[in-house]
Amino acid sequence: MTPDEVINLQDIERLFLYDQPTSEAVEIFNEHGSDPRSLFLHDLLRWHGSVAISNPAEIRKRKSFDCLLNFYSIVEIGLYAGYLPDPLPDDLRATALNHRSHPAVSNFYERYYPQFLPYLLRRRLNGEITSTASSDANAGRLFVDFLNLTTAYSRDANIRTFEWLLDGGSRGGIGLKNLITLLGDPEELARVLLEPRRYELDLNGATRGFYGFLAFCADLRDVLDRAREFFLLRAAMWHYYAYWFEIIGARVAHTLRTLSGASRIGKVLRIAAKYNRWFHQPQM
Amino acid sequence: MHFPERSLATDKLSRAILARNPNGKAVVFIHGFGGNALSTWSKFDSLLPDEIQGEGHDLLFYGYDGLRSDMVSSATLFLQFLDELFSRGEEIVNSVLPPAAQRPSGFAFSEILIAAHSLGAPVARWALLMAHDQQRKWVSRTQMVLFAPAHRGANVVKIALLSVTGFRAMQVLAGFARFHSPLIDQLAPDSLYLKELQARVSAAVGNATSHYLLAKAVLIAQREHVVINLPFPGDPYPIAVPDSDHFSVCKPQSPTDSPLRRICDLL
Numbered sequence: 001m002t003p004d005e006v007i008n009l010q011d012i013e014r015l016f017l018y019d020q021p022t023s024e025a026v027e028i029f030n031e032h033g034s035d036p037r038s039l040f041l042h043d044l045l046r047w048h049g050s051v052a053i054s055n056p057a058e059i060r061k062r063k064s065f066d067c068l069l070n071f072y073s074i075v076e077i078g079l080y081a082g083y084l085p086d087p088l089p090d091d092l093r094a095t096a097l098n099h100r101s102h103p104a105v106s107n108f109y110e111r112y113y114p115q116f117l118p119y120l121l122r123r124r125l126n127g128e129i130t131s132t133a134s135s136d137a138n139a140g141r142l143f144v145d146f147l148n149l150t151t152a153y154s155r156d157a158n159i160r161t162f163e164w165l166l167d168g169g170s171r172g173g174i175g176l177k178n179l180i181t182l183l184g185d186p187e188e189l190a191r192v193l194l195e196p197r198r199y200e201l202d203l204n205g206a207t208r209g210f211y212g213f214l215a216f217c218a219d220l221r222d223v224l225d226r227a228r229e230f231f232l233l234r235a236a237m238w239h240y241y242a243y244w245f246e247i248i249g250a251r252v253a254h255t256l257r258t259l260s261g262a263s264r265i266g267k268v269l270r271i272a273a274k275y276n277r278w279f280h281q282p283q284m
Numbered sequence: 285m286h287f288p289e290r291s292l293a294t295d296k297l298s299r300a301i302l303a304r305n306p307n308g309k310a311v312v313f314i315h316g317f318g319g320n321a322l323s324t325w326s327k328f329d330s331l332l333p334d335e336i337q338g339e340g341h342d343l344l345f346y347g348y349d350g351l352r353s354d355m356v357s358s359a360t361l362f363l364q365f366l367d368e369l370f371s372r373g374e375e376i377v378n379s380v381l382p383p384a385a386q387r388p389s390g391f392a393f394s395e396i397l398i399a400a401h402s403l404g405a406p407v408a409r410w411a412l413l414m415a416h417d418q419q420r421k422w423v424s425r426t427q428m429v430l431f432a433p434a435h436r437g438a439n440v441v442k443i444a445l446l447s448v449t450g451f452r453a454m455q456v457l458a459g460f461a462r463f464h465s466p467l468i469d470q471l472a473p474d475s476l477y478l479k480e481l482q483a484r485v486s487a488a489v490g491n492a493t494s495h496y497l498l499a500k501a502v503l504i505a506q507r508e509h510v511v512i513n514l515p516f517p518g519d520p521y522p523i524a525v526p527d528s529d530h531f532s533v534c535k536p537q538s539p540t541d542s543p544l545r546r547i548c549d550l551l
Contacts, residue, residue: 003384007304010382011287140285145330147288148301152322215323 005085009092012078015151016071025064033102041104047112069109072096073117073240074147076124080233081143082133088125097125116239134230142227146237149223153216161202162209163244172202179206286333286343289322293379294368297321297347301329302377306387307340308394310369311547314346314362316402316432317440317467321347324401326535331544337551342377342393344369350403355470355477358403359410366411369393370422397500397550398428401534402511403471405433405499409516410481412497416488428499429550430519431534431543435481436512437473440465473512482517489518501546505533 032038044061046053053059075096078084087093099105100122109115123129134140153159165176182189182203189207196204220241227234238245287302299321311332315324322329322345329345332338346365348358368376374391381387400408408428415423470477489495495518502522504513510530515521525533525542536544 007382007384010384014382015288015290137285141330141334144286144288148322148329151289 001085001089005083008078008083009085009089012074012084013071015147016074017068020067020071021060021064022068022071023064024061025068028061028064029099029102029105033098036103038102038104041102042107045104045108045112065105065108068099069115069118072100072121073115074150076117076121077146077233077236077240078143079124079133080131080230080236081139082135083140083143086133093125096121100125113243116242117236120236131232134233136230139227139230139233142223142230142233142237145223145226146240149216149219150240156209156212156216158205158209159212159216160209161205162213165206171206172199174202174206178203179210182207183210287381287385289329290380292344292376294376295347295365298365299345299347300377300380301333301343301345302381303333303340303342304385305340306342306377306391308392309340309396309551310342310344310393311338311397311399311551312344312346312366312369314348314398314400314404314408315350316400316404316434317438317471318351319401319404321345324534325399327537328399328535328544328547331536331539332547335539335544335548337548341551348407352465352467354466355403355407356410358407359414362407363411363414366396366415366422366426367420369396370420370425393425395425395427397547398426399431399534399547400428400433401431402434402438402530403467405430406435406471406478406481409435409485409497413481413484413488416497424496426496427550428496429547430499430502432505432508432511432530433499433502433516434471434511435478435516436514437475437478438471438511439509440468440471486517493518500550503533503543503546505529 028041028044032040035041044058045065053062075084075088075092079086079088088096100118106122109118120129124131161171162179164171165174165179169175182192192200192204193207220237224234224238227237285304287304289299289301292298292300313321313325313328315321325345329343332341332343346362348361350358370393373393374387374389377391378386398408398412405428412423412426412428469475485497489497492498497518499516499519502515502519503525504522505528506524506526507529513522523542523546534543536542
């Protein structure tokens with residue numbers, strides 16, 4: 001492991017493990033993870049279609065597992081970029097494999113809410129697949145640009161609100177239909193954006209989140225365009241956001257088309273239509 | 285190469301892209317009306333670290349409420365930020381770096397270049413004026429480069445919607461907005477805040493042609509519809525950035541674009 005790789009790994013752990021709400025998932029796993037049939041873990045990490053997830057504590061704990069999985073996804077992408085040591089240090093390797101292999105956890109990210117990158121990392125750690133890390137410094141730079149974009153995206157609370165509506169949720173009595181209606185009324189749109197009434201704060205956030213999401217799509221496309229020659233890295237970066245661009249991609253595309261059609265300032269919002277092309281996954 | 289972007293422990297609105305091989309110098313970016321610490325300066329975060337001149341520099345993207353805050357309040361907060369950087373640089377930086385990349389004991393910032401956009405220009409100059417009046421020693425180790433500065437006035441309502449959505453066509457809606465912000469008056473061409481700043485800076489600078497209260501370079505947009513492009517007394521004559529508008533003037537698209545080149549020239 002080179003000194004740079006030591007620093008990079010420490011830095012990624014700091015940014016995506018310790019500075020994120022992952023500690024609860026780690027604690028839960030330490031308590032229940034030794035039992036592969038742990039009812040607690042299987043119940044907590046269930047598919048929401050079987051029993052709805054509405055308890056705030058449960059939502060928080062599941063989010064903690066999401067963050068932990070995000071960290072492992074980032075590690076997997078960093079390995080393609082040649083940014084992190086390959087093989088990973090033994091302690092991280094053992095912990096990651098332990099987390100990834102528990103049936104409740106693997107069901108969570110492989111069956112109920114499929115995520116390709118944690119799955120790849122598990123197979124890599126099991127020695128089932130190997131991949132050659134890029135030795136080109138440009139791959140590392142692109143990975144840093146991707147991390148910067150991901151950090152900005154994940155801390156934008158307005159984008160979270162928009163995503164929640166997109167995913168069929170509602171907030172403060174506001175749903176996606178309210179947002180579509182608002183975008184069709186320029187004067188109301190301007191007022192809600194600049195001078196929202198107290199009860200319109202969620203709608204204000206969702207509207208800003210919509211614009212933030214479009215801007216994010218353009219920035220991500222820019223990073224992926226620049227990563228053309230690094231096929232695996234490019235595909236891995238794309239997969240980090242596959243939930244929005246592939247799994248519920250059709251719904252995202254439909255919504256963006258509807259939003260652009262609803263708006264009388266169409267030129268701007270029709271930019272959304274461009275994102276259809278996002279729903280085609282790059283080749284591995 | 286630099287580290288990925290991160291928040292500063294002392295200031296959650298600001299972002300830092302820290303150098304792997306620091307030279308004790310930093311560029312502090314300050315956004316304008318309704319801007320965002322990072323997105324106002326889009327692509328500086330990826331292009332500047334690749335430049336030889338930018339290699340050892342820490343890039344700090346200062347964040348503040350540029351939509352509704354009073355101009356002088358924003359300046360005092362920015363002054364505090366600069367004070368902290370010069371007095372506690374080692375602590376601020378090391379608190380967000382991994383153990384193996386900690387800066388050595390005694391690390392301190394020796395020079396800071398302030399890049400300011402739009403409203404950020406009068407905010408930054410007010411902050412430096414306050415530092416000058418309060419005899420902060422560090423103030424002589426600062427320089428300013430300004431992008432589409434609003435120091436001679438701006439039409440805030442015109443940019444309000446655009447700034448919160450980031451989409452240019454939103455400008456057409458601005459006339460509908462019943463928008464209230466102290467900055468509407470404070471950035472008006474006859475603003476007391478701007479006239480006072482001009483008078484105080486002139487008095488402080490005297491006949492000097494080079495002074496930290498004067499900009500080292502001023503870049504203006506070719507298609508400017510928001511700020512008045514008249515020069516601030518004592519500043520160098522502005523350089524127009526071809527094909528730019530008020531918002532794109534501080535967003536280089538390639539390594540050869542003049543916004544990036546001007547900053548590199550000053551590093």
